[in-house]
Amino acid sequence: MxxxxxxxxxxxxxxxxxxxxQAVVSEELARFLDDEGLQFSTDTEAAAEVLAEIAGRTCYMSFGKGRKTNEQYLENILTSKHGSVLEHAxxxxxxxxxxxxxxxxxxxxxxxxxxxxxxxxxxxxxxxxxxxxxxxxxxxxxxxxxxxxxxxxxxxxxDLAEATSQYVLQKRPEMPARDRRKWARQAARSILxxxxxxxxxxxxxxxxxxxxxxxxxxxxxxxxxxxxxxxxxxxxxxxxxxxxxxxxxxxxxxxxxxxxxxxxxx
Ligand SMILES: Cc1cc2nc3c(=O)[nH]c(=O)nc-3n(C[C@H](O)[C@H](O)[C@H](O)COP(=O)(O)OP(=O)(O)OC[C@H]3O[C@@H](n4cnc5c(N)ncnc54)[C@H](O)[C@@H]3O)c2cc1C
Incomplete structure (x- = not known):
């Protein structure tokens, strides 16, 4: 190609x-909050930020409590080096x-x-x-x-790729053309x-x-x-x-x- x-x-x-x-599956978030009798909303549209906040709040079940904005919440994650929370984004x-x-x-x-x-x-x-x-x-x-x-x-x-293709054709005529090309390229690429x-x-x-x-x-x-x-x-x-x-x-x-x-x- x-x-x-x-x-x-x-x-x-x-x-x-x-x-x-990422995208947040809002029906599933609503189901979780409902099942647990919790209230939660955040002020960011970025799913990665929402998910990181939810992951962090899950640790302490702190939904609806503490820091008000997503920015404040994530700033605390950064300053306290609770970096594993950021792995969810x-x-x-x-x-x-x-x-x-x-x-x-x-x-x-x-x-x-x-x-x-x-x-x-x-x-x-x-x-x-x-x-x-x-x-x-x-x-x-x-x-x-x-x-x-x-x-x-x-x-x-x-030049080398062409010469190598000729050699592989002589050496392995039964081989499918796609495999012969792979053989030739894998050798010729050594000079790139x-x-x-x-x-x-x-x-x-x-x-x-x-x-x-x-x-x-x-x-x-x-x-x-x-x-x-x-x-x-x-x-x-x-x-x-x-x-x-x-x-x-x-x-x-x-x-x-x-x-x-x-x-x-x-
Ligand atoms: C300026 C510069 C010069 C460099 N020069 C060279 C060089 O001359 N030769 C060379 O070989 N490399 C060189 N490197 C590459 C460097 O050694 C790292 O391999 C590369 O930067 C990846 O960093 P990392 O291992 O921290 O990252 P990641 O692999 O992404 O790991 C992130 C962090 O996870 C933890 N972690 C990951 N894997 C393990 C593990 N197996 N055990 C324990 N903790 C782990 C560590 O805390 C690590 O910092 C250079 C890098 C830089 C930035």
């Missing part, structure tokens, strides 16, 4: 698509325009995340796009050198660079996303993943102002945005 043939082969920024968010993000080196770092985040990533065995990388490292985006000469190298690799991959674009579907809970933003939005992180963290931060702050209100994007001294977290590792 060819992808991206008509697109610019060089990518300069990641894209984040919020493909999934979940988003599904589709991330594109990132390099294989970025996703190698991303998938090191284990707790609270699930991943599905583009396969270089099934997908023909002959039309692959490449992510320009931020440092090369600011220097014309270095970018040119980088691009020349990528162009060499692109051609080498196409870290800069090769990939796409990854990531499901994460709010606690895990907060940890990712803290570690990868920091100026100590690699710049490409830091720019991804900034995009994710924009998206999640829009999704849930109350869960992510203490996390902010600011301009670092290096001229790039970064992410700052007030309540560290909730």
């Amino acid at each position: 060819a992808t991206g043939a008509s697109l610019d082969p060089y990518i300069t920024r990641p894209k984040v698509y919020v493909l999934g968010r 979940v988003w599904n993000l589709l991330i594109t325009g990132v390099s294989r080196s970025l996703t190698h770092e991303l998938v090191r985040h284990r707790a609270g995340f699930g991943y599905s990533q583009l396969s270089q065995r099934y997908v023909d990388e002959g039309d692959a796009r490449y992510v320009v490292p931020p440092l090369y985006q600011e220097n014309e000469e270095l970018r040119k050198k980088w691009q020349e190298t990528i162009d060499l690799v692109r051609k080498a991959y196409a 660079p870290n800069a090769t674009e990939t796409k990854i579907f990531v499901t994460g809970n709010a606690r895990a996303w907060r940890h990712f933003l803290e570690l990868r939005g920091s100026p100590h992180a690699d710049t490409e993943i830091r720019m991804l963290a900034v995009e994710v931060c924009h998206a999640l702050k829009k999704e849930s102002p109350n869960i992510f209100h203490d996390i902010e994007i600011y301009d670092e001294a290096d001229g790039m945005p970064a992410v700052r977290v007030t309540h560290s590792k909730v």
Whole structure:
């Protein structure tokens, strides 16, 4: 399957698509409150925030008591580091325009995340796009050198994949064509660079996303993943102002945005 043939082969920024968010099943919430003889209402429309509040209030059966607004309720969760409550808020993000080196770092985040990533065995990388490292985006000469190298690799991959396909056909003529292609690609992909674009579907809970933003939005992180963290931060702050209100994007001294977290590792 060819992808991206008509697109610019060089990518300069990641894209984040919020493909999934939660919904509250209000009839079931009403049934629970009725069964327990409780009163509860909250002032947020964001299901993730409602669910996190209900999860927290279940711990102490504090429905209708204590803090009045969802923002106040979740602020107390953050300050008291009752972070497990935030695991009930979940988003599904589709991330594109990132390099294989970025996703190698991303998938090191284990707790609270699930991943599905583009396969270089099934997908023909002959039309692959490449992510320009931020440092090369600011220097014309270095970018040119980088691009020349990528162009060499692109051609080498196409030649090698073709030669490998011929060899696999001779070696295993009985094999279905789809499997032969997989065999050829799984060998030829070994020469693809870290800069090769990939796409990854990531499901994460709010606690895990907060940890990712803290570690990868920091100026100590690699710049490409830091720019991804900034995009994710924009998206999640829009999704849930109350869960992510203490996390902010600011301009670092290096001229790039970064992410700052007030309540560290909730
Ligand atoms: C600036 C930077 C540089 C890095 N450099 C390197 C490097 O050179 N080499 C390298 O290999 N990695 C490197 N890493 C990756 C780093 O070591 C972590 O693997 C990665 O950041 C994921 O962090 P985490 O383990 O806290 O996250 P997650 O896996 O998401 O875990 C979240 C939290 O859950 C808890 N947790 C998760 N799993 C376990 C467990 N098995 N046991 C106990 N507690 C657990 C921990 O409290 C953890 O912080 C770097 C990361 C950063 C941000």
